[in-house]
Amino acid sequence: MNMDMRKRVYHRFPQRELHFEQKYRYYGDMPYLVRTMAGIDGKYGMFSTESPDRRGHSIQAKREIEVYIVENNLDFVHLDLDNVETVLDGIESDGILDFKISLKYSYLDGKYNRIAFAGDDYLVRAHLDGDLLTLKVHLDAGYGRTECGRVADTIIEELRRGMG
Numbered sequence: 001m002n003m004d005m006r007k008r009v010y011h012r013f014p015q016r017e018l019h020f021e022q023k024y025r026y027y028g029d030m031p032y033l034v035r036t037m038a039g040i041d042g043k044y045g046m047f048s049t050e051s052p053d054r055r056g057h058s059i060q061a062k063r064e065i066e067v068y069i070v071e072n073n074l075d076f077v078h079l080d081l082d083n084v085e086t087v088l089d090g091i092e093s094d095g096i097l098d099f100k101i102s103l104k105y106s107y108l109d110g111k112y113n114r115i116a117f118a119g120d121d122y123l124v125r126a127h128l129d130g131d132l133l134t135l136k137v138h139l140d141a142g143y144g145r146t147e148c149g150r151v152a153d154t155i156i157e158e159l160r161r162g163m164g
Helices: 030-040 082-088 146-164
Strands: 020-025 044-050 058-071 074-080 094-107 115-131 132-141
Touching: 020 146, 030 058, 030 082, 030 094, 030 115, 030 146, 115 146, 132 146
Parallel strands: none
Antiparallel strands: 020 132, 044 058, 058 074, 058 094, 094 115, 115 132
8 A cells, every 4th residue: 555545544533333334346446436436525315304403303304415535644625526636646446545424414494495404424434455345434423314324325326326
């Protein structure tokens, strides 16, 4: 693993108490994974969740994805299609890369105003060894309105869609 690649491993990634870990067959390389992650940035979808006032009723909320990649072992920088080629410099075909996925939530109130409410931040470690991709997902901040497994599923779905 070269020096550039090592700088993409977050030194505070939890070693224990992981919220989700899953292994997948994967026939791509790390640069493809990074490009796919950059493509996920800015995507959004709708989902049902408990209302922010916690009064037990369900609302339809918008979930928007922001993607970050670790730099120099401790800082996360925004990763999108505009800067992905710069970020790819020094990334090898396999190894370990750490990302942060920030989910921003909002809903429409009775007057159709978009109201933002507390989002969730997830740390995602991607470890590619041959054709085995291990994704580790840890809820780093927030209430966990989106399950860690759902975060991993989104990444895998996007990888498969791109390779199909």
